[in-house]
Amino acid sequence: MAFPRPGLLRLVLRLQLGHHGRPPRRSLGVSFWDVDRDTGGKRGSKDMGLVPSIVPTLHYQDSLPRLPIPRLEDSIARYLRAQKPLLTADQFRKTETFSQDFQRGLGRELHNLLTFQDQHSQHTSYISDVWLNSYLGRRNPPAFNMNVxxxxxxxxxxxxxxxxxxxxxxxxxxxxxxxxxRMCTLEPEVLHLYPERTDTDVFRRFIRWIPKPFVCPVAAMFDVYPMDMSQNxxxxxxxxxxxxxxxxxxxxxxxxxxxxxxxxxxxxxxxxxxxxxxxxxxxxxxxxxxxxxxxxxxxxxxxxxxxxxxxxxxxxxxxxxxxxxxxxxxxxxxxxxxxxxxxxxxxxxxxxxxxxxxxxxxxxxxxxxxxxxxxxxxxxxxxxxxxxxxxxxxxxxxxxxxxxxxxxxxxxxxxxxxxxxxxxxxxxxxxxxxxxxxxxxxxxxxxxxxxxxxxFSVKLVQFKQEGKSFLKQEGVSPDAMIQLAFQMAFLGLYGQVVSSYEPCSTAAFKHGRTEVIRPTSIHTKKCSLAFQEPSKHSVAELKDMLHTCSTYHVQLIKEATRGQGFDRHLLALRILADTKRGCLPNIFYDSAYSQLNHSFIFSRHLFNPMLNFGASMPIVPDGFAITYLVQDDSITFNITSCSKYNLQDFIQSLKTSLEKIVVVLKGKSITQ
Missing domain, CATH: 3.30.559.70 (Choline/Carnitine o-acyltransferase, domain 2)
Structure with a gap:
């Protein structure tokens, strides 16, 4: 059952992008935010240990909205936007031709088949089995490739x-x-857009009596948004x-x-x-x-x-x-x-x-x-x-x-x-x-x-000059500026604009997993190149580029949060082509497709009051994995690498990139 979720989008944007507003009790998205709750004392008895919930744990589960399948035209357009900063003009024309041929021909047939299968699988999402099997099919050791x-x-x-x-x-x-x-007394995972109104026992007593087929649409009327709990x-x-x-x-x-x-x-x-x-x-x-x-x-x-x-x-x-x-x-x-x-x-x-x-x-x-x-x-x-x-x-x-x-x-x-x-x-x-x-x-x-x-090498570092408060004050998304700094750092060291990957949770949908945000864009490429030669640009021009990068990153987050990315959609179509046709169309044989999916920079934004820090493994052998936590006045990074690249050099380049961004946002010139 689908229904409008504008409140959910506003909530994610507040948390992900650093917009002002009172934080809710629960949230999701790129950064997997999870704000603590005042319990008012002990959580429960020695027997239960956790306060029994008024609302049964899985009360919302059956009526969660289903993960939408994007329109094929939209996925192809997003795919090409993600490819453009990584390709030469000739390479892009070739990839564009493959993509348009796919959209007009076999891609349409595969998309219709995927839609048909999804309509007959109302109990789950189109990506659930695809993503699980994708993980289970990987032959490298999880210890050094996937575990977190x-x-x-x-x-x-x-x-x-x-x-x-x-x-x-x-x-x-x-x-x-x-x-x-197991006893269904664990509190459901729920987003409260206005917790002072709905994160109350009065609301819980009301919502528990709403029949399960209608409970999510009714909750949405009060700006309350449950999360999928099927993974538990x-x-x-x-x-x-x-x-x-x-x-x-x-x-x-x-x-x-x-x-x-x-x-x-x-x-x-x-x-x-x-x-x-x-x-x-x-x-x-x-x-x-x-x-x-x-x-x-x-x-x-x-x-x-x-x-x-x-x-x-x-x-x-x-x-x-x-x-x-x-x-x-x-x-x-x-x-x-x-x-x-x-x-x-x-x-x-x-x-x-x-x-x-x-x-x-x-x-x-x-x-x-x-x-x-x-x-x-x-x-x-x-x-x-x-x-x-x-x-x-x-x-x-x-x-x-x-x-x-x-x-x-x-x-x-x-x-x-x-x-x-x-x-x-x-x-x-x-x-x-x-x-x-x-x-x-x-x-x-x-x-x-x-x-x-x-x-393998790992290093935890802290950027103490500025943090979330300053970036919000300057009207830019903290996540956007951090992602830009990753790309600037890599470009400054190795002279390349490379593919990057940031996961975004789609747990707001039934059996949702994750979608991908592709932070590398024509805007971040232009901005990164400009910051390599700041003397050729005025401070106002550089600052305008930063705001453009932020605005575009906000758009990417909106799309991914709504289940409107392209990575999962194309993955499902590729697997269908392989299983139903036994061969892949040119769009997937294209070297540009492999290049995009070879993400040199994999990053994960984590926040949880009980979390000290986290660490991930690079998803490609010659890349970096970065987990980061954004505090009001600092940013903590934990960076891992299994490659020939010097981790300390990357850290220094990252710090320098962040310093340049802060200097420009303060309206000052960058000292060469």
């Missing part, structure tokens, strides 16, 4: 930042979240299983056990009872203390390295594992509610923390789990999540609830003695039977992992 790391803030009470204490408290809070979701069921009991050609997802909602990794060893214990309730927190505490006190050394052949291997290689070795009598042990790993990784590591610095949460030490992560909760020896906590099943918006909301509950309604206290229980009977250490083929496979995976680590 997100770091929690420390517990505000320092004495609780102890590995055992914090691991227990966070594990209990995760189980409270799981129980609340994959949070728990889920693993990505390696298969030849394309992986699959396994989710076991009946699983009752927790997987704990320590020093490359695997431990499990039942954390849910037969009736689905959680065991006593004192038992969890005792079981984790028992695991931490185990003196077992790292195995000679640490099995977890296999999840860092290329997917087809891992798929073959998994079959060997099963054939060698490891079915039951492997099933316990893959169906565990989640993976808790207890590292015997002390943080050296913030960049070391980024390395730990992104790729760890190889032997103490099961990178195929939906998420790994990582706890270092000093109690620093992070999430590493596998990306095929879900997106950052789902994980950030989950992290917010877990952090808040684990620091406001703590299950155990520092120095508290665990229960007098025989944890050795509850905890089971898993053993795997390894033949020579498996041993050789593990050692080869370890060597490949070590080689990947050697090429």
């Amino acid at each position: 790391g997100l770091a929690f803030h420390p517990d505000p009470k320092g004495e609780y930042n102890n590995q055992l204490t914090r691991a227990t408290n966070m594990t209990v809070s995760i189980m409270r979240f799981l129980r609340a979701f 069921f994959r949070l728990f009991g889920t693993s990505r299983l390696p298969k030849l050609g394309r992986d699959t997802l396994l989710t076991d909602e009946r699983a009752k056990h927790l997987l704990v990794l320590r020093n490359g060893n695997f431990y499990i214990f039942n954390i849910l009872q037969s009736n689905g309730t959680m065991i006593q927190t004192s038992e969890i505490h005792a079981n984790l203390k028992y695991i931490l006190s185990d003196k077992s050394t790292m195995p000679d052949f640490p099995l977890a390295y296999l999840t860092t291997e290329k997917r087809d290689t891992w798929a073959q070795l998994r079959q060997e594992l099963l054939a060698n009598g490891n079915q039951e042990a492997l099933k316990k790993v893959e169906t565990a509610i989640f993976s808790l990784c207890l590292d015997d590591l002390l943080l050296q610095d913030i960049d070391h923390f980024s390395q730990i949460m992104l790729y760890g030490n190889g032997h103490n992560r099961w990178f195929d789990k939906s998420f790994n909760l990582i706890l270092t020896k000093d109690g620093s906590a992070a999430i590493n999540f596998e990306h095929s099943w879900g997106d950052a918006l789902t994980v950030l909301r989950f992290m917010k609830e877990v952090f808040r509950n684990s620091t406001e309604d703590r299950a155990v206290q520092p120095q508290q003695e665990p229960a007098a229980t025989d944890a050795s009977k509850a905890v089971r250490k898993l053993h795997f039977h390894l033949n020579d083929t498996l041993k050789a496979g593990i050692m080869n995976a370890r060597a490949n992992y070590d080689a990947s680590v050697q090429t």
Whole structure:
């Protein structure tokens, strides 16, 4: 059921682009904003841990609007606009011809077929399976290509930042979240445009009685916009299983056990009872203390390295594992509610923390789990999540609830003695039977992992001159200026205008995933080139270029937020052409299409009150991945690279680019 959503658009623009206005309780978009709520005290009892919602968790789900399929003409026009700054005049004419031929011919046929299929799949979106299969079909190791790391803030009470204490408290809070979701008492993910009017119990009592088929249109009348929550069921009991050609997802909602990794060893214990309730927190505490006190050394052949291997290689070795009598042990790993990784590591610095949460030490992560909760020896906590099943918006909301509950309604206290229980009977250490083929496979995976680590670099930096407040004051989008600075930095270093990629959530639609914002445009190219030779332009001219870039970036965000980008649409058409026709039309064979999809700059804007920082892997081997957080008076960047490019040089070029933008916005000349 489609309906107008002008309020949603206004809300996203306020958050994404730095426009003035009171922030809502929830939001989405490029930056996955999520503003904290004043709870007025404790979140709930020790039993539930989370305040039961007046509105059932999935009350809105069935009546969410469906993700629209863009008009073919619009997608082709947007595609050509994205291509223009990357191509010479001759290259562009060739690409334009291919695109127009596609639009008039096979593209129209494929688009009609896609529309027909979508009309007969009202329960989902046209991109849901396409995007999932696209992820699962990638053959590179997720650990160094797709998985995302997100770091929690420390517990505000320092004495609780102890590995055992914090691991227990966070594990209990995760189980409270799981129980609340399964009992439909978790508060729905909802955007309130005017929270002072609708983020109230009065509105909730009203909306819960609206019949499900009509609840989203009625909520929209009050400027309330629910988000898709279908990804939440994959949070728990889920693993990505390696298969030849394309992986699959396994989710076991009946699983009752927790997987704990320590020093490359695997431990499990039942954390849910037969009736689905959680065991006593004192038992969890005792079981984790028992695991931490185990003196077992790292195995000679640490099995977890296999999840860092290329997917087809891992798929073959998994079959060997099963054939060698490891079915039951492997099933316990893959169906565990989640993976808790207890590292015997002390943080050296913030960049070391980024390395730990992104790729760890190889032997103490099961990178195929939906998420790994990582706890270092000093109690620093992070999430590493596998990306095929879900997106950052789902994980950030989950992290917010877990952090808040684990620091406001703590299950155990520092120095508290665990229960007098025989944890050795509850905890089971898993053993795997390894033949020579498996041993050789593990050692080869370890060597490949070590080689990947050697090429990887990460650096967290902060730009402290100005931030969101100044950019808003100057009437430009903070996100637009940051994206422009990325392109200016790359151009200044390497003399190239390159493809860039910024994801935008489409969770406002049923089974929405993400759309792509393509920040590189003819406007950013013109502006970047002008800033290379600022003496040839007046300050007013440069400032006007900045505003033009901002205006165009706003347009791109509007389109992506409405599901009106072109990347997902063309991807769906390309897959249809391949499966139905067995061959691809010229538009997809065109080198320009490959060039556009080779995104040297991949960036992700994150904000969450409970998030310390995040980090992503580059999506191409020779590119950069940048996660950034925009504060009122500063901007924090976490930049990763696996390429020959010098990371420190890029950082310096980025800082210089931002400084130039700030100088011009202040009406001053750039000093060469």
